[in-house]
Amino acid sequence: MTGGKIAVSDLSVTFVQGRRRIRAVKGVSFSVKPLESFGLVGESGSGKSTVLRAICGLAPVSGGDIRIDGGAIQQPRDKAFARRVQMVFQDPYGSLHPRHTIDRVLSEPLSIHRFADREERIVQALKDVGLDARFRFRLPHQLSGGQRQRVAIARALIVEPEILLLDEPTSALDASIQAEVLNLLNRLREERSLTVIMVSHDLAVIDHMCERLLVMRGGEAVEALDRSSLADRKVSSDYTRALLTASEGYVR
Template sequence: MLDIQNLRVTYGTGRLQVDAVKDVSFQVKKGAAYGLVGESGSGKSTVLRAICGLAPISGGRVLVDGTEVKTPRDQTFYRTVQMVFQDPYASLHPRHTVDRTLAEPLAIHGEKNAEERIAQALREVGLGPSFRFRYPHQLSGGQRQRIAIARALILRPKVLLLDEPTSALDASVQAEVLNLLDELRHKMGLTYILVSHDLAVVAHLCDKLLVMRHGEGVEETTAAALRHGTASNDYTQSLIHASSGYTREVLKPAAA
């Protein structure tokens, strides 16, 4: 479904040039969930932004369902690929009701039966009709992210790009949203690319993943290898060790 070939993203020129993504390649099969992990600044989110046209592609190719995407992206692309951003409060217009937020993509693409589609989208993300005319400030963080997911799904895309969709949420709400995303993927046959610095989140939702560092892909591995700590790359092992949490041992002075 997705084929990323030697993707490069560069900002600036000369001495100010920054290579945010350097020759990253991976493939995602139809209906699969693929993870991008790494420390902050490793280029994970930039890859998603390049795919959907929010970051300039300096080299390489992006193919969706066998077709190379155009620059700028056309309406056909956005019917196929949608993105859910990290901060649900920032990604929803503060002066637009839920109804207007969900109606906008339908109007842009000339879709009919907006009333029915909006009600269905709310049901799919576990929210009832009472949420339809609320504003973002009247919703909790988890409810706002559910609205963002409903907006992404209302055009019935095939691919969802998920940029740390649970990092701004409480731990209990994170689990609810992750379970919702997993359920929707299987129900609708969606293909996911999930960006996260949380290895547990990626291991829960994804089958395969690419570990990124300094804009490069250092290792492609599986969620099973992540869970069992059997990754081969030293950097991946350091991420697994760091994700195991605080340990008192590191504070003990070395033996004389």
């Protein structure tokens, strides 16, 4: 299994609220190579999370094109897309049904995609994210924030996707737990040969996870960088410099 290639060309997303039209994303383009980890970074309201939602079919695309391995994505997204592309959301509590046991949370995608050996797959999925099998029959409120996010990661990976979309997956966690989850995601990415797009407001997080990144502001692309340019502070925009200053001491 190898990660897929993603190409986003001149993407625009417009929300309609009554008579108002809000352009949340304005002509953004980037490409992500198979097995690459790519970051979208910017402050709140920059449009970075909306780009991920557009890829998943959760935001209204008003212009441009999204392709995976050269093929156009079906609208609405079909079951084959959900098998290939999975997303982990920011809030590890809100993304899990409060009355469903962890066993049920992990069983449902296996049922939808008709996987066999479900029991073994659930136990292995928990083990892969560092959780004991005894967590299977607990409810989300019985887990810590870090444990809930590990379950959300296990749920995303249990159907063996090629592409993983991460929407601020550590921002709701304590700083000590953030590092654990980021290291877990890095390990799983390598073990599973995943293509990853990660959204964060924090350049230090993106630096930890991603080889290349796109800085966004106000729905637009500001500049594209690779990890070495970030480390050497070779940036062209004042906005990126401000993000670097905010991450000072954390970005390598």
